[in-house]
Amino acid sequence: MALDLNPLLSFTFLQMGYHTSPKFSMASTHRSVFREVKNTKKTFSSPHKVQVTHSMPPHEIEIFKSMENWVEENVLIHLKPVEKCWQPQDFLPDPASDGFHERVEELQERAKGIPDDYFVVLVGDMITEEALPTYQTQINITDGIRDETGASPSSWATWTRAWTAEENRHGDLLNKYLYLSGRVDMKQIEKTIQYLIGAGMDAQNENSPYLGYIYTSFQERATFISHSNTARLAKEHGDKSLAQICGIIASDEKRHETAYTKIVEKLFEIDPNGTVLAFADRMRKKITMPGLLMYDGCDDDLFEHFSAVAQRLGVYTAKDYVDILEFFVERWNVEKLTGLSSEGRKAQDYVCGLAQRLRRLEERAQEKAKQAPTIPFSWIFDREVKL
Ligand SMILES: [Fe+2]
Ligand SMILES: [Fe+2]
Numbered sequence: 001m002a003l004d005l006n007p008l009l010s011f012t013f014l015q016m017g018y019h020t021s022p023k024f025s026m027a028s029t030h031r032s033v034f035r036e037v038k039n040t041k042k043t044f045s046s047p048h049k050v051q052v053t054h055s056m057p058p059h060e061i062e063i064f065k066s067m068e069n070w071v072e073e074n075v076l077i078h079l080k081p082v083e084k085c086w087q088p089q090d091f092l093p094d095p096a097s098d099g100f101h102e103r104v105e106e107l108q109e110r111a112k113g114i115p116d117d118y119f120v121v122l123v124g125d126m127i128t129e130e131a132l133p134t135y136q137t138q139i140n141i142t143d144g145i146r147d148e149t150g151a152s153p154s155s156w157a158t159w160t161r162a163w164t165a166e167e168n169r170h171g172d173l174l175n176k177y178l179y180l181s182g183r184v185d186m187k188q189i190e191k192t193i194q195y196l197i198g199a200g201m202d203a204q205n206e207n208s209p210y211l212g213y214i215y216t217s218f219q220e221r222a223t224f225i226s227h228s229n230t231a232r233l234a235k236e237h238g239d240k241s242l243a244q245i246c247g248i249i250a251s252d253e254k255r256h257e258t259a260y261t262k263i264v265e266k267l268f269e270i271d272p273n274g275t276v277l278a279f280a281d282r283m284r285k286k287i288t289m290p291g292l293l294m295y296d297g298c299d300d301d302l303f304e305h306f307s308a309v310a311q312r313l314g315v316y317t318a319k320d321y322v323d324i325l326e327f328f329v330e331r332w333n334v335e336k337l338t339g340l341s342s343e344g345r346k347a348q349d350y351v352c353g354l355a356q357r358l359r360r361l362e363e364r365a366q367e368k369a370k371q372a373p374t375i376p377f378s379w380i381f382d383r384e385v386k387l
Helices: 007-016 021-036 058-066 068-074 100-111 116-130 132-140 155-181 186-199 209-236 240-270 272-285 302-313 318-331 342-371
Strands: 374-377 383-386
Touching (some): 068 155, 116 186, 116 209, 116 302, 132 155, 155 186, 209 240, 209 272, 209 318
């Protein structure tokens, strides 16, 4: 179903990093390839773009090897022992208990008070969380920090596995909640997850942990904001239990953000020039969201449509993107870096002036996004939602 999205709204998303147009056209092509050529390797590759890979020189890889002890003392402390972690079952009706059916009925009763557009966003968030295999792959293709054996005792690898294990609870909890809510088309959602994991993602991090950890810092803060907002909205719609579900996930994201942000802070300390160059490079490429290639078998612009609803509801917006950028420029003291090369100074100027430039674009696009259409989403049985 070809639907005309307000071109100015797409402009907002293109500019603000929801996706970039070359990637987006790649995504669409990718999906048509998917439909036409089933079960071939071609289906799962990106046919058009030759990306830069392994761009980090050997002496920089050594930096990461030398950080092992520092990671152990400063990053692993942000993990929670499994015994102290919450589990999805803590927030869901217990199927082994006598009152299970009543609890499910109560859950469904509360879910009735929540509008469809909220469910579209919650489903999109859940699907993004469920593509976790892709994110662990992204980290494990990164030079200097990858898990060499799959169970490596290195502190980088220990973090990555435990981070993945913590993250795994997010999609699990949201998936089970949505299943019980009775408000969504689970088969369509499950298909979307399968398509998304099959499509993967190319975050354009060039196998570099400089780019990779800037990306993850940004993403963790973005997901913290997004889950905090779905928590706030659930509360406004009178569903405190759902608010608690989204809130507990947001608190994990915050802890992960702290850890990744600390890694980048340390990189700025060890190698300010290399890190500011990476920061500028990362922002020039834009931080594309991990669910970019989502597809449900019918809507070719599904990610764009989901993002538009998230923007309209204020769950994750173009303004948030700029706020995150501004936050990190300040957090990493980018303006105050000294001793940079001339290229490094250019990168510093670019990054420090970027938020202001994006804000002007964002204000203009906001105004123009108001005439958005209403479209059906398969995730909610083709009921229509305004973009
Ligand atoms: Fe998460
Ligand atoms: Fe996260």
